[in-house]
Amino acid sequence: MKFNKTIASCDVLENLTTAVLVLDTSLRVCYINTATEVMFEMSQRQAEFLPFQTLIPGEVRLLASIDRVIKTGQPLIEREVQLFLPANGEIMVDCAIKPMDIDESFLLIELSQLDYQLRINRDENLHTQQQVVRGLAHEIKNPLGGLRGAAQLLERQLDSDDLKEYTRIIISEADRLQNLMNRMLGPYQQSEKQSVNIHEVLQRVRQLVDIEVDERLRFKVDYDPSIPDLFADFDQLIQIFLNIVRNAVQAMHGAGVIILRTRIQRNITIDKSFHRLGVLVEVQDNGPGIPKKLQDSLFYPLVTGRADGTGLGLYLVQNLVQRNGGTVACSSHPGETIFSVIFPLELARGR
CATH class of the missing domain: 3.30.565.10 (Histidine kinase-like ATPase, C-terminal domain)
Structure with a gap:
């Protein structure tokens, strides 16, 4: 039975960031979307009719799960599967396996690379922390000018060089903190x-x-x-x-x-x-x-x-x-x- 590529090759599948594969019951590749081509560094033409085992050499857990779906006809999701890909090394994925609704002679495999989600979560957390830090840096920076000015005024009233040494330390440390705050706040100029x-x-x-x-x-x-x-x-x-x-x-x-x-x-x-x-x-x-x-x-x-x-x-x-x-x-x-x-x-x- 020939797999209908017209259905599978629709724009929706090609625009997914999730890797999608269709296998026959002999576990030969019938179709992969663009995200799968990127993950395995292999074109649709190169992958077609290849045994799925050659794409994931040495992977036992996933193959056992696919076998279970074929035998039971029930979909299955495997979390945090560690795969070794010859092209990209080790990656971690969540894997969904199910018989295709249009024809149960074929299996639909979805591989969601967890690195992407972890990166999104990290970027969100970092963005939140950046806002907190920028606010804190502004709050610290504002009184530094007053602190430095007060130290300069005090220095003018002092006759002792020993005491002036202390005011110079205050001024020097205020300048250092001001520089640090400016760097934490980042460049002010608009991007060109x-x-x-x-x-x-x-x-x-x-x-x-x-x-x-x-x-x-x-x-x-x-x-x-x-x-x-x-x-x-x-x-x-x-x-x-x-x-x-x-x-x-x-x-x-x-x-x-x-x-x-x-x-x-x-x-x-x-x-x-x-x-x-x-x-x-x-x-x-x-x-x-x-x-x-x-x-x-x-x-x-x-x-x-x-x-x-x-x-x-x-x-x-x-x-x-x-x-x-x-x-x-x-x-x-x-x-x-x-x-x-x-x-x-x-x-x-x-x-």
Whole structure:
């Protein structure tokens, strides 16, 4: 019996961010949607008639569940299934399996990648915390000017140099806190968006960092030359990737390899908005990795793993990425840390 691709290939399925597969009862692939093509890095034509087992090698739990659905005819949902994909490594998904309503000779498999939902939840939590921090920074910043002014007035009334030393400390600390608050509040200027070639941004960042390091640090590039221009703020993109790359240099103490990688991403969700196309920029280093205890709060303000750090670099990265309609994430273990930044490619010019 031939599967009706006309029904399955409707726009609704192709626009889903959930990976959808249709299998026959021999567990051969009959259809995959665009999100599945992205997940498995395989086209519909390549996947057609392949045994499902070849897409998920070594996966026992999911195959047992599919077998149960075939035998009972009852739909089943498996939560938090860890899959190893040859193209993308380990991912975690929720999986729904059910016989198709139009023809029970076929099975419908839905794979919802949990990384996306976790990223959305994290971005929502971070946005809330950013608003609290900005409000707190304003409240702290306002009286600092009065404190500094009072210390200056007091200094003029003092004759003793020893006592003036104390007022200088007050003024110096007020200036330091003022600078810290300004950095927490982030850049005030409006974004000046224009067509930007992401590879020009990365090359500029590389040039700036090359001046600061020696031959112990090497850059490698892995660019997709087909990526079209972004509509973004050029200077802010420079700052985003300069902060990320400098973090990597500091983590490796100036010795190691940094890989700059670009790829097209399809069917992405950013801040609950769906985009057909996006650009993924990865900054990968082979340093010691980020401590586990810091990974969940990495983009929060005042979180740092360095004794001399302020914990504002990545917080500002997150802020600037959001200003340009994107999202940022990090995965890290010893020997490999990857910062992934995704921007949509079809943002309206007026945004």
